[in-house]
Amino acid sequence: MKAFVKSQRAPGGELRTVPDPRPGPHEVKIEVEATSICGTDVHIWEWNSWAEGRVKRLPMVLGHEVCGKVVELGRDVQALQIGDHVSAETHIADGTCYQCRTGRMHICENVQVFGVDRDGVFAEYSVLPEINAWKNDPKLDPSLASVQEPLGNAVHCLLPEDTVEDLAGKDVLVTGCGPIGLLAIPVAKALGAGRVIATEVNPLRISLAKKMGADRVVNPKEEGARTAQVVRDYVGGQGVDVALEMSGHPSSLPLVFESLKPGGRVSLLGLFSGPVSLNFDDAVIIKAARIQGIFGRRMFDTWYTVKGLLAHPSFREKMEQIITHRMPIAQLPEAMDLLTSLQAAKISLLPRW
Secondary structure, three states: EEEEEEOOOOOOOOOEEEOOOOOOOOOOEEEEEEOOOOOOHHHHHHHHHHHHHHOOOOEOOOOOOOEEEEEEEOOOOOOOOOOEEEOOOOOOOOOHHHHHHOOOOOOOOOOOOOOOOOOOOOOOOEEEEEEHHHEEEOOHHHHHHHHHHHHHHHHHHHOOOOOOOOOOOEEEEEOOHHHHOOOOOHHHHOOOOOOOEOOOOOHHHHHHHHHOOOOOOEEEHOOOOOOOHHHHHHHHOOOEEEEOOOOOOOOOOHHHHEEEEEEEEEEEEOOOOOOOOOOOOHHOOOOEEEEOOOOOOOHHHHHHHHHHHHHHHHHHHHHHHEEEEEEEHHHHHHHHHHHOOOOOEEEEEEEOO
């Protein structure tokens, strides 16, 4: 089959012909119908310092966000059939560690990720463990179906705990309007949030944040040191109830806490490129802030919430806004250029080789 492969510890990737994958006893083989590019894929393509330290296995097929059709079943597969349309929960848990056995598979001690630790989905075919294959409504647009994984990140940021928090009427701040930040805006609205404020500096993403339903978009480049005050003023002075840090930019960390109401909650999803500093006395302790680190999706609570959201046509229409380009997968290098130059938000890659 054809696949994009990372073979060198250097920028870029290669279109190669590689052996077709064969499913193991508890796996299914899928024919890829659509994939989409994640920020992690960009890091690996560019081969930045994070990729240098994280990726151990080369050569490797890239990519992890996918929708595909089941074309072959492993010997012991029970819940899926040939012809089913599925997406992938991209974190493969071992099922035996302490975290897995206490209901926290998403932070498995030995987690593997498609396209990072094992062959991914920028290919004609891929193999998924049965437990990681999420069955889709066959009528769901494959491009939207492949974006369920990052949509799940946004849902997890807003609903991180075992008990669903009531977001009705709450003010929510989203710092950084990359794809997951953009998706968090309609998710917050769908879950009953009152006002949603976003911060972003890129013109395309500012425009998209407004289309996704943000009540106010603040540009930190324009407001500078006043950004947090602008946010607080917009919600009446005290600050927001919930803040989602999506950018991984060092300046966003103090901004989040300065914008937060005393007793408010912060979800941290963005990955920082190095150590960051914060005045914990003022930002966290005296403010009694609650902080939640977010990694992946709750397996599989988050997926059921995603399914419910996608059942509504109005929500699907919002999601479609962030897919700014649909391109043949053979044009992956060009798609990477569009993303790194911030000329695209989410790119759907279709199986045209």
